[in-house]
Amino acid sequence: MADRKRVLVMGNHAVVEGAIYAGLNFYAGYPITPSTEVAEGCARELPKIGGRFIQMEDEIGSIAAVVGSSVAGAKSMTATSGPGYSLMLENIGYAYMTEVPLVVCNVQRGGPSTGLPTKVSQADTMQAKWGPHGDYTAIAVAPSTIEDTVTETIRAFNLAERFRTPVTILLDEVIAHSRAIINLPEPGEIDIYNRVKPTCSPEEFIPFEMTENLVSAMPAYGEGYRYVVTGLTHDPMGFTTNKPSEIFPKLDKLRNKIMNYREETVKIRTEQMEDAEIAFVAYGSVSRAALQAVDLARKAGVKVGMVQLYTIWPFPEKQVKELCANCRKVIVGELNMGQIVHEVRRVLPGDIEIHTLQRYDGEILTPLQLLEKLEEVL
Amino acid sequence: MATATTSEKAKQKSDIFLKYLRPRKGMPSVWCAGCGNGIVMTAIIRAIDKLGLSKDNIVMVSGIGCSSRMPIYLDFNALHTTHGRALPFATGVKFARPDLKVIVVTGDGDALAIGGNHFIHACRRNIDITAILINNNIYGMTGGQGSPTTPSAAFSTTTPYGNAEKHFDPSALAAASGASYVARSTVYHATAMEKLIGEAISHRGFSLVEAVSNCHTYYGRLNRQGDPVTMINSFKEKSVQVTKAKKMSPEELKGKIVIGKLHEVDTTEFCDVYQSTVDRLDGRK
Ligand SMILES: Cc1ncc(C[n+]2csc(CCOP(=O)(O)OP(=O)(O)O)c2C)c(N)n1
Ligand code: SF4
Numbered sequence: 001m002a003d004r005k006r007v008l009v010m011g012n013h014a015v016v017e018g019a020i021y022a023g024l025n026f027y028a029g030y031p032i033t034p035s036t037e038v039a040e041g042c043a044r045e046l047p048k049i050g051g052r053f054i055q056m057e058d059e060i061g062s063i064a065a066v067v068g069s070s071v072a073g074a075k076s077m078t079a080t081s082g083p084g085y086s087l088m089l090e091n092i093g094y095a096y097m098t099e100v101p102l103v104v105c106n107v108q109r110g111g112p113s114t115g116l117p118t119k120v121s122q123a124d125t126m127q128a129k130w131g132p133h134g135d136y137t138a139i140a141v142a143p144s145t146i147e148d149t150v151t152e153t154i155r156a157f158n159l160a161e162r163f164r165t166p167v168t169i170l171l172d173e174v175i176a177h178s179r180a181i182i183n184l185p186e187p188g189e190i191d192i193y194n195r196v197k198p199t200c201s202p203e204e205f206i207p208f209e210m211t212e213n214l215v216s217a218m219p220a221y222g223e224g225y226r227y228v229v230t231g232l233t234h235d236p237m238g239f240t241t242n243k244p245s246e247i248f249p250k251l252d253k254l255r256n257k258i259m260n261y262r263e264e265t266v267k268i269r270t271e272q273m274e275d276a277e278i279a280f281v282a283y284g285s286v287s288r289a290a291l292q293a294v295d296l297a298r299k300a301g302v303k304v305g306m307v308q309l310y311t312i313w314p315f316p317e318k319q320v321k322e323l324c325a326n327c328r329k330v331i332v333g334e335l336n337m338g339q340i341v342h343e344v345r346r347v348l349p350g351d352i353e354i355h356t357l358q359r360y361d362g363e364i365l366t367p368l369q370l371l372e373k374l375e376e377v378l
Numbered sequence: 379m380a381t382a383t384t385s386e387k388a389k390q391k392s393d394i395f396l397k398y399l400r401p402r403k404g405m406p407s408v409w410c411a412g413c414g415n416g417i418v419m420t421a422i423i424r425a426i427d428k429l430g431l432s433k434d435n436i437v438m439v440s441g442i443g444c445s446s447r448m449p450i451y452l453d454f455n456a457l458h459t460t461h462g463r464a465l466p467f468a469t470g471v472k473f474a475r476p477d478l479k480v481i482v483v484t485g486d487g488d489a490l491a492i493g494g495n496h497f498i499h500a501c502r503r504n505i506d507i508t509a510i511l512i513n514n515n516i517y518g519m520t521g522g523q524g525s526p527t528t529p530s531a532a533f534s535t536t537t538p539y540g541n542a543e544k545h546f547d548p549s550a551l552a553a554a555s556g557a558s559y560v561a562r563s564t565v566y567h568a569t570a571m572e573k574l575i576g577e578a579i580s581h582r583g584f585s586l587v588e589a590v591s592n593c594h595t596y597y598g599r600l601n602r603q604g605d606p607v608t609m610i611n612s613f614k615e616k617s618v619q620v621t622k623a624k625k626m627s628p629e630e631l632k633g634k635i636v637i638g639k640l641h642e643v644d645t646t647e648f649c650d651v652y653q654s655t656v657d658r659l660d661g662r663k
Contacts, residue, residue: 068470
């Protein structure tokens with residue numbers, strides 16, 4: 001398309017492009033490799049469109065400011081990497097409890113601790129599900145190319161607004177720092193979802209109402225609906241409660257508002273799975289190597305395919321189960337000591353052999369390594 | 379001249395409070411009878427009422443602690459957050475909606491221990507937020523542990539043999555960190571506190587009102603300072619107006635509480651400066 005905007009960007013700047021397309025108008029963050037270019041891009045672009053950028057004193061403050069801005073009506077995000085993501089967990093948990101939409105981009109690097117600042121990893125996969133304490137349901141997405149970093153970022157915002165919840169983008173260092181010429185979506189090409197606002201009068205307003213789909217309407221501060229936002233367990237009015245009869249429904253709401261509609265969160269890509277006897281299951285940058293491995297192996301006559309997870313959480317269990325149903329073997333490739341493989345193992349029947357290929361030395365998995373693994377298990 | 383009778387005055391007073399207490403929220407509060415938090419809350423109510431601000435345009439943000447429960451009871455937009463984080467949450471609200479009045483209520487532990495870093499940076503940024511720091515020299519909510527304002531040698535459940543540490547002066551810390559309005563008052567001086575809170579809210583930039591208060595339940599009991607009335611009266615004894623304090627020596631000021639407007643500077647405010655950049659860049663995309 002001639003009038004499409006073509007740009008040369010690195011993955012981190014693709015996050016900025018996607019976020020602004022989705023309506024981002026507030027960013028708070030703290031610099032950390034390999035995510036810093038997201039902050040720098042927002043510092044440069046947001047004031048030009050009337051948005052706000054602030055560099056906070058740390059990641060705890062960053063995510064707090066993001067929550068505050070979202071409650072005040074902004075579309076808001078932050079970006080960080082492992083050490084910063086760990087610091088943010090406290091108030092990501094607050095956002096789960098208070099049902100505040102926001103997006104956190106975690107550009108993963110090697111850990112634990114300061115680990116490998118400039119090297120790739122996918123070791124925060126489980127942290128994106130179980131990071132903050134307590135019970136809740138998390139949503140996380142994983143882009144794999146520069147181009148789909150734009151669309152997955154837009155999807156992350158849409159899911160956050162749709163479900164009134166924090167959404168994590170699990171990017172990795174390889175995608176974040178690679179560059180490519182990509183087409184940006186045209187205005188209007190991708191639907192943008194905005195949080196539902198109350199239509200009732202302030203007197204009738206129930207801030208955490210148990211609506212049919214369990215997502216309550218969310219006014220911005222200053223719109224006349226004065227209500228309480230608290231991280232303490234609360235009743236539908238937002239008032240703190242210790243009553244079991246009110247605690248159950250609140251926590252069920254946090255889970256069921258997403259799990260009852262989990263199909264809306266699912267995004268999967270399949271490659272040559274129609275007649276595949278062996279499947280690679282991959283996400284993030286590993287799926288690019290898997291794609292090449294599938295191509296090469298097919299040329300050699302091996303019936304292999306790939307299931308790529310764009311949605312990591314909630315784990316798309318029905319889809320993975322169905323797609324792999326006719327496979328004899330599955331190879332799960334990850335840049336960690338084995339995280340998503342536990343989910344794959346949980347959902348697949350016992351007669352499907354599950355093999356793993358794991359790297360956690362800061363290097364990528366190559367197509368050749370995946371092919372070698374394939375040969376080994378054939 | 380017609381003068382209101384005592385009972386009429388009392389009714390007017392309670393009418394004001396009813397106007398600002400959150401309807402549908404069950405009382406009583408979690409606060410102990412006689413806690414200074416209530417006095418600070420009524421001073422805030424009167425200050426806001428005098429300023430004639432719309433309740434819809436006020437956002438009250440707090441962290442965790444006895445003092446931090448206040449936004450739940452008042453009929454403003456309320457953001458009751460996590461321990462120590464009220465100021466960065468408030469920063470997000472204010473920066474996203476500079477037209478709203480943002481008031482933070484915080485305790486000495488909340489603001490100066492776990493939230494100490496956020497505190498100095500909010501001051502430094504000079505963002506237009508009014509912080510009301512209720513300083514009761516102890517952790518009330520968790521049952522009387524030492525705080526960054528617990529004086530040396532004072533007792534708490536975590537300083538059972540006397541505090542070995544030194545304490546922060548919250549007002550001096552704020553002024554040194556860049557806050558452009560700083561005042562201190564005590565729960566004995568409720569009317570003066572109301573006036574200072576009103577000034578702080580009207581001030582454009584970061585303002586701090588340190589409200590010295592009584593936690594008789596823990597600080598008072600552990601340090602043999604008596605019941606609420608005795609403690610509150612002791613604030614009267616110890617307080618010195620800032621104008622008078624200027625003429626006193628450090629020796630004479632030992633153990634005194636200097637009250638009044640301590641610091642005010644006329645300088646640019648963060649959101650305003652950022653907005654001027656936005657205006658300058660308009661349409662450069
Ligand atoms: C992260 C975290 N650590 C510890 C606590 C426990 N806690 C709750 S309130 C509080 C201290 C409150 O003291 P202060 O801020 O002085 O307020 P006060 O209760 O005296 O008004 C602590 C330590 C917590 N809620 N969260
Ligand atoms: S414990 Fe202390 S600070 Fe808390 S309500 Fe009681 S008197 Fe007030």
